[in-house]
Amino acid sequence: MMEVHCAGNYKRDYPDVDDGLEGKAFVDAVVRSAALNGAWTRLSV
Numbered sequence: 001m002m003e004v005h006c007a008g009n010y011k012r013d014y015p016d017v018d019d020g021l022e023g024k025a026f027v028d029a030v031v032r033s034a035a036l037n038g039a040w041t042r043l044s045v
Contacts, residue, residue: 021045 015023025045033041 022045025043029041029043033039
């Protein structure tokens with residue numbers, strides 16, 4: 001999980017929507033890479 005400083009000067013200790021989108025983008029890149037026999041693929045969020 002990423003450490004993020006939010007408004008109010010506190011650190012959150014739970015995932016949010018942005019973390020979910022980054023995770024989904026990672027899984028998508030892994031699936032595309034596997035379909036291309038392990039070729040490098042661009043990770044885009």
